[in-house]
Amino acid sequence: MTNVRSLICSFKTQFTVIFFALSNKALAEWEDLNMTQGATAISREVYDLHMLIFWICVAIGVVVFSVMFYSMYAFTKKKNPVAATFHENTKVELAWTIIPFLILIAMAVPASKTLQSIYNDEAGDVNIQVVGHQWYWQYRYLEDDVNFYANLSTDQDEIYNKVPKGENYLQEVDEIVVIPVGKKVRFLITANDVIHSWWVPAFAIKQDAIPGFINTAWTIVDEPGLFRGKCTELCGKNHGFMPIVVKAVEQDEYDLWIKEKQSAAIALAELTEKDWTAEELVARGESLYITNCVACHGPSGAGVTGIFPALAGSDIVLNNKARQIEILMEGVQGAAMASYAEKLAEVDMAAVITYTRRSWGNAEKGDGEIVVPKDIVEYKQNKI
Amino acid sequence: MSAVIENHHDDHGHHGPAKGLKRWFYTTNHKDIGTLYLWFSFAMFLIGGAMAMIIRAELFQPGMQIVEPEFYNQMITLHGLIMIFGGVMPAFVGLANWLVPMMIGAPDMALPRMNNLSFWILPFAFTMMLSTLFMESGGPAAGWTLYPLLFQLLMRHQAQPSLYFLCILWEPHQ
Numbered sequence: 001m002t003n004v005r006s007l008i009c010s011f012k013t014q015f016t017v018i019f020f021a022l023s024n025k026a027l028a029e030w031e032d033l034n035m036t037q038g039a040t041a042i043s044r045e046v047y048d049l050h051m052l053i054f055w056i057c058v059a060i061g062v063v064v065f066s067v068m069f070y071s072m073y074a075f076t077k078k079k080n081p082v083a084a085t086f087h088e089n090t091k092v093e094l095a096w097t098i099i100p101f102l103i104l105i106a107m108a109v110p111a112s113k114t115l116q117s118i119y120n121d122e123a124g125d126v127n128i129q130v131v132g133h134q135w136y137w138q139y140r141y142l143e144d145d146v147n148f149y150a151n152l153s154t155d156q157d158e159i160y161n162k163v164p165k166g167e168n169y170l171q172e173v174d175e176i177v178v179i180p181v182g183k184k185v186r187f188l189i190t191a192n193d194v195i196h197s198w199w200v201p202a203f204a205i206k207q208d209a210i211p212g213f214i215n216t217a218w219t220i221v222d223e224p225g226l227f228r229g230k231c232t233e234l235c236g237k238n239h240g241f242m243p244i245v246v247k248a249v250e251q252d253e254y255d256l257w258i259k260e261k262q263s264a265a266i267a268l269a270e271l272t273e274k275d276w277t278a279e280e281l282v283a284r285g286e287s288l289y290i291t292n293c294v295a296c297h298g299p300s301g302a303g304v305t306g307i308f309p310a311l312a313g314s315d316i317v318l319n320n321k322a323r324q325i326e327i328l329m330e331g332v333q334g335a336a337m338a339s340y341a342e343k344l345a346e347v348d349m350a351a352v353i354t355y356t357r358r359s360w361g362n363a364e365k366g367d368g369e370i371v372v373p374k375d376i377v378e379y380k381q382n383k384i
Numbered sequence: 385m386s387a388v389i390e391n392h393h394d395d396h397g398h399h400g401p402a403k404g405l406k407r408w409f410y411t412t413n414h415k416d417i418g419t420l421y422l423w424f425s426f427a428m429f430l431i432g433g434a435m436a437m438i439i440r441a442e443l444f445q446p447g448m449q450i451v452e453p454e455f456y457n458q459m460i461t462l463h464g465l466i467m468i469f470g471g472v473m474p475a476f477v478g479l480a481n482w483l484v485p486m487m488i489g490a491p492d493m494a495l496p497r498m499n500n501l502s503f504w505i506l507p508f509a510f511t512m513m514l515s516t517l518f519m520e521s522g523g524p525a526a527g528w529t530l531y532p533l534l535f536q537l538l539m540r541h542q543a544q545p546s547l548y549f550l551c552i553l554w555e556p557h558q
């Protein structure tokens with residue numbers, strides 16, 4: 001008996017010492033360990049719900065385990081050689097049916113309230129279509145006719161440990177989604193090939209992107225800031241390499257950004273008119289190839305045996321310019337090779353094709369013909 | 385009647401279970417079969433656990449460490465399939481085989497011969513499933529729930545998905 005007492009006593013002092021020693025440091029680190037409070041009213045509601053339910057679980061755990069450990073301690077065979085013989089106890093049974101029922105109701109009421117406000121799919125002030133692709137996100141600003149693709153911008157050398165990793169390793173993209181603060185932004189989320197999921201923890205948004213369905217999510221961000229997220233539905237080889245970056249800015253900065261985007265699109269279209277040399281196209285095509293094609297066809301055009309064909313030495317790339325344009329414009333039905341007609345402007349399409357025809361010894365082995373933006377325009381016209 | 389008694393005398397030396405491997409192949413004893421399930425489950429736990437070790441070793445540091453993304457996805461998929469269908473479920477079935485007849489006071493499971501065959505389907509199913517790892521385009525890589533669309537897309541390049549469907553379909557027979 002004394003043994004147990006002194007044991008409990010020493011536990012108590014030890015626990016108190018450890019608790020106070022840890023609490024300052026622990027509180028600081030708690031934020032990192034715990035769910036984020038996020039940056040919106042909804043995300044804070046979700047956080048509060050999470051904490052409420054967490055503490056309810058802790059309380060239940062304390063009650064249940066206290067009864068269990070007390071019974072194990074107080075009713076050993078030694079102390080209690082004759083087992084009780086009673087059967088059933090209506091009062092206790094009623095209590096352990098009704099109390100959990102009430103607890104569940106108490107949790108369901110606030111949770112349903114929040115869920116209801118989350119599933120409000122009325123139009124926002126800004127409406128953005130979000131399309132998941134293998135393996136990047138496409139964003140279309142429905143009112144402003146802005147359309148772009150956000151690819152991972154982390155260097156392959158960082159991924160393959162050849163250079164040190166940057167601060168936002170695997171959390172950075174080449175095109176950031178910009179939204180205005182204080183406005184309702186609605187996201188219309190869908191996918192182009194397989195199921196993806198658009199997840200931005202700071203907005204408490206995690207919504208599946210399913211081909212053929214449009215799921216909605218919305219947010220109102222109070223303060224300017226940069227928010228990062230990722231795809232959370234296994235979508236193939238590069239599932240871990242399609243992050244999301246959203247930047248919330250003041251309204252005037254947002255308007256400016258929209259204007260810039262619109263004029264950049266016009267400038268890109270004008271490049272089609274220019275007369276391009278092979279060298280210029282190859283130079284422009286290299287970075288395009290790295291962002292768009294390396295994931296499947298590999299940095300040296302070697303592909304992946306049995307899944308993604310090699311472009312180095314491919315008969316089509318060597319000698320069949322027309323078929324190559326067709327593949328890039330239309331994609332290959334039922335295969336991972338998607339159409340790039342929408343994703344790449346005419347000049348970029350020409351550049352990336354020319355790059356593959358001129359690299360990895362292809363120029364020497366094949367006809368070495370280049371593709372200029374006019375060829376792509378011609379292809380589009382013939383199609384109509 | 386007397387013939388039966390005669391026979392009984394002749395068979396005296398053959399009573400009790402068969403010896404050696406035969407005992408385990410032919411057994412209809414619920415405890416033997418329960419033991420088979422439990423050992424099978426343990427073996428699968430080690431294989432699935434080894435895959436988990438590969439996953440954790442890859443994630444030990446950021447960046448590509450020891451496996452490529454395709455193989456990583458095969459590991460998470462097979463780890464899930466093996467742990468659930470090869471580890472947890474056979475372990476439950478093994479315990480149930482051992483305990484349920486004793487708890488309800490039955491001499492053995494109903495249909496003991498089928499009980500034996502139900503077990504022996506498992507090693508074949510899992511050999512087939514693991515054999516996909518040695519095929520050119522590798523094992524299943526669309527998650528253990530075989531996410532639709534991704535699964536179909538990968539299937540175009542792989543001859544074997546029908547194999548793991550077969551394996552999983554066999555499973556419920558345990």
Ligand SMILES: [Cu+2]
Pocket residue numbers: 132133135195196197231232233234235239242
């Ligand atoms: Cu994805």
